[in-house]
Amino acid sequence: MTSSAGKELATLADQIADGLRGLAAPGWQQLEAWFAMTVVAESALLTVDDGSRSIRCQVSDAVWEMVRRHRRLSAGSECGPWWRLLVRIDADSVEVVADQGAEDPFPGEQLFSPDAYLADMERYPRDRLPVWLAAYIGRDERRSRPPQAAVDGMRADRRAGVRAVAVDGELPELAVVWARWAVLAAAFVAVGSGRGPRIGPSVGIFESAGRSGSTLTLLPGNRAVLSGGVWDAPVLDAAYNAGAAMPELFAGAPDWVADPVLNPRAVIGLLSFCCWWEAGQWYRGESAPIPECAPALPAVWTAGTVASVVGSLLDGRGGTAEGAELLVSAAQAGAVTREAIVQVFGDGADIDGALFQFMLADLVANHAAGIGATEALDLVREHIHRRGYDTTRYPLSTLRSDRISVGWLVRSPVPDGELALDRAVFYVADDGVVERSTTSVPLSVFITDFERRLRLRGNGRA
Numbered sequence: 001m002t003s004s005a006g007k008e009l010a011t012l013a014d015q016i017a018d019g020l021r022g023l024a025a026p027g028w029q030q031l032e033a034w035f036a037m038t039v040v041a042e043s044a045l046l047t048v049d050d051g052s053r054s055i056r057c058q059v060s061d062a063v064w065e066m067v068r069r070h071r072r073l074s075a076g077s078e079c080g081p082w083w084r085l086l087v088r089i090d091a092d093s094v095e096v097v098a099d100q101g102a103e104d105p106f107p108g109e110q111l112f113s114p115d116a117y118l119a120d121m122e123r124y125p126r127d128r129l130p131v132w133l134a135a136y137i138g139r140d141e142r143r144s145r146p147p148q149a150a151v152d153g154m155r156a157d158r159r160a161g162v163r164a165v166a167v168d169g170e171l172p173e174l175a176v177v178w179a180r181w182a183v184l185a186a187a188f189v190a191v192g193s194g195r196g197p198r199i200g201p202s203v204g205i206f207e208s209a210g211r212s213g214s215t216l217t218l219l220p221g222n223r224a225v226l227s228g229g230v231w232d233a234p235v236l237d238a239a240y241n242a243g244a245a246m247p248e249l250f251a252g253a254p255d256w257v258a259d260p261v262l263n264p265r266a267v268i269g270l271l272s273f274c275c276w277w278e279a280g281q282w283y284r285g286e287s288a289p290i291p292e293c294a295p296a297l298p299a300v301w302t303a304g305t306v307a308s309v310v311g312s313l314l315d316g317r318g319g320t321a322e323g324a325e326l327l328v329s330a331a332q333a334g335a336v337t338r339e340a341i342v343q344v345f346g347d348g349a350d351i352d353g354a355l356f357q358f359m360l361a362d363l364v365a366n367h368a369a370g371i372g373a374t375e376a377l378d379l380v381r382e383h384i385h386r387r388g389y390d391t392t393r394y395p396l397s398t399l400r401s402d403r404i405s406v407g408w409l410v411r412s413p414v415p416d417g418e419l420a421l422d423r424a425v426f427y428v429a430d431d432g433v434v435e436r437s438t439t440s441v442p443l444s445v446f447i448t449d450f451e452r453r454l455r456l457r458g459n460g461r462a
Helices: 003-021 061-074 114-123 131-136 147-160 174-190 234-242 264-268 290-296 303-314 321-332 338-345 351-360 373-387 443-456
Strands: 030-037 042-049 054-057 084-090 094-099 165-167 198-200 203-207 213-219 223-229 273-278 281-284 400-404 407-411 424-429 434-438
Touching (some): 003 094, 030 061, 114 131, 174 203, 174 223, 174 303, 174 321, 223 264, 223 290, 321 338, 373 400, 373 434
Antiparallel strands (some): 042 054, 203 213, 213 223, 273 281, 400 407, 424 434
C-alpha cells in the first residue's frame, strides 16, 4: 500500500469517527462500532454508552458509504481487505482496528454464510485464510466421523492392513491422566475461576485461553478417547492453505472412536489430534506427537506439574506445595477426602464445588478400601514404640494422617516457628507395612518406590 493510500485510510477513519459522533445523543461517553463486510453481505453493531447504560443505534447511510470506501481502499494492503472493522471512540481517543480473523472467530451476528466469503475471495483473492475460517467455508472435506463412517473406516483399515501407532512415553496411563485432570478441574473450581479444565459425567473438558482445547471421554471396558485441536495447528494450516493432505487422524482406529465421543472441533474441521486408550495402551493415527498437542491439553504430564499449577492458584490462601502433592496422590488412588481439599485451599474456597468435581470423576475416598486413617495411626505408633524412637519432639498424640496413592502419610505437625528440616515422617501401605522417611526426601520421589515395593509384595492395588 502506498503512503498516499495510507493517508487516505487515516483520513477516512477520522471521517467515520466524526460521522459516528453525530449519531450519538448528547452526554455520551463512549461509542463502539463493529462493521462486518464482504462484497455481498454487510452488518453493523453500534453501541453508545452514556455512563449508566449502553444503547444500540442505527448507522447512517453516510457513515456506511465511508466504511465501504475504507474497505475497498484496504484491499490494496498486504493482508487484503478487512472482514471486520472496529471503531472505538471516547472523549480522548479514537481507535480503529481492522480484523482479518487471525485472533478470534467472528461472533454469530457478524459471521456470514460460507458463500459470502467465497464470493469475496473471487473479487479479492487471498493466499491464506485463518484456519478456522478456511474450515468454515469448506475448503477441504470435513474430518468428522459419524458411527457408520467409523465402522466403514475400521473395516477399510483392516482390509488395507492399516494399524494404529502405539503412543509410548508421551502420556501417563489413562487412570493417571484422568485423576490429574480432575485435580486441576477441582483446583480451578475451588478458587472460583471460570477458566481451567472441568469434569463432567465420564468426560474431561479443557479450553485454553489461547483457543486450543480438548476432551477426554471415558467409555465402558476401560477405554477412552482423547481428542482436540490446537489453534492454528500447522497440519491444518498446511491442509487448508497449502493444499497438503489432511492427516488421517483415525487411521487404525476402532469403530468406537466416533463423533459422539470426539471433541466438537471434529464436526467443524478443526480437530488436529486424536488418541485412544485400549487394552492398557494409548494409540493414535496420523496425529502429531503429544508434546505438539500440549497447548490443547491441561498440564497432566507429571504429579509435579499438576501440583505446581495448583500451587500457582493458591494466591495466599494458606495451602502448601506438599498439600497439593498429597491431593494429587489421593486422586490417583481414588481416595480424595473433603479434608484433603480443605488442607490445600482453606475453608474460604469452594470446597463443595471442588469435591463435586472429584465425585463426578469417581475419585472420592471409599473408606472400605485399603486400611483406614485410624488404623494407619495405630500402626505408626506401634512401629515407633517397637523401634524405640525418641518422640520428645514428636508427641504421638499429635500425629495426623493424609491419604496418598496406596496408603497413608503419617507425621507430626511442625511446631510454630520451626522449619521441617529432616523431620521424621512415616508411610503406611495398604497392606499394613510401615516405612520411615524424612521431610528431606520429596513426597513424589518416595512414593514412586513406595508403590513399587507394595506391588512386589503382591498386595498392590495399582
